[in-house]
Amino acid sequence: MVLDKLANAQRYYTLHPLFEKAFAYLRDTDLAKVPTGVHEIEGRKLFAIVSEGAGVTEQEYKLEVHRKYIDIQYVIAGTDHMGWKDLAQCEMPNDPYNEARDAAFFPDKTESWFYVPAGSFTIFYPDDAHAAMVTGENVVRKVVLKIAVERK
Template sequence: MFFTNIKLAEKYNYLNEKFLAAYDWLRNNDLKALEPGKYEIAGDDVVANVQVYDTLPIEEKRFEAHDKFFDIQCLVEGVEFFGVCNREGLTVIESKPEKDVIFYDKPEVYGHVILYPGDFIVVAPEDAHMPGCALTAPAAAKKVVVKVRV
């Protein structure tokens, strides 16, 4: 799964060596067996974060975006409703530059994908995303989020 705008496809090379290292790591590791935590793939330019959590109702989630990193969000277990939209024009509700995250109010209209085990979505810095949402009811999930430096 891949989601982007054609303008961003021309701006970024989603097959450069950092992305290829991330895809290779995802393909060649037993993601189900990995313990939660941080795994370096290519120094601090490509880092995997293994997360175990319960999805939450959409009403409890908010959109976020990052300035310094792409996210490759790969679902390992469970199912997740994943909101996506362009961050341009969104209202900032909280900014944590030290953690490279900006949170936004939910827009009236946004897109979404449903992630199943093995699915991943690449989110560019220009994209806002709302991960970790329950599809129908909160449920256990495991995900690997690979951060790829811009």
Template sequence: MIMDKLEHICYYQRSVPELWDAVRFAQRVEKEHLPVGRYPVGKGFAFVQEGQTRGFTEADFETHNKYLDVQILIEGSEMWEYADKSDLTVRTPYDPEKDIEWLEGSGDKIRMKPGMFYLVYPTDAHKPCCHESTPVYYRKVVVKIRIDKLLHRVGTDSMGMNQRKISW
């Protein structure tokens, strides 16, 4: 998981060059006031979303195996919850057609402000568009970057990603 201000996106360019497509699209959304909907972007697609946040208990964690999620908050505010997929329990098994798996458990709550972004990988469970006590308005861009089109290699297996176990 990567989370930062958009002004620091250059720090991540070498890791995920496709982030530039996401940022350029978010700038276009702001400049042209693009309506809610789905749009082609770079090596994937994007959604412009807006609405009211929901309580954390009204949402489940989600993960994706075919796409990285880049979520950029444009207006309003939102909170989201993060957890490593291995620390959660599967609620609905992975659906390859919809590229989503639903999970239950708890993680770390994070507050987003306009001008911030986060990027999640297949092992990064996330619960977006939430609030702690009162619903608030948000407008955001969610860019889906195809993992198999990335310049760097991200493989998925039954654990989410091909990686070596690191012991401390």
């Protein structure tokens, strides 16, 4: 898991062949004007999901994981409240992995909470169980870039 500011994105280019393109999208796109929804950047290898709205409460959140995609979650406006837990320490999922949505959900509670202000991003890998948009009634505009995991 990574938490950083977009100004430092070049530090992460070598972590995946599509990270430089992903961060260029964040840097070069007027994200305040992009409509909510799914936007392809490089087919299903790299795409963006733009959302805006209030989140869930700390009583309602669920930890999620993905297998096929890495998430880069960038906050455009507002402040996202996120949680993290190592997948290896999670119990069995209460909502098992579904390939179509590339997600499983866990009943575990996070051990690490942090705030992600506008202009900052997180990177969640498949072994990072995470909860995002735990903002209650606070409105957040964000983009989640989905980057296909490279299989060797």
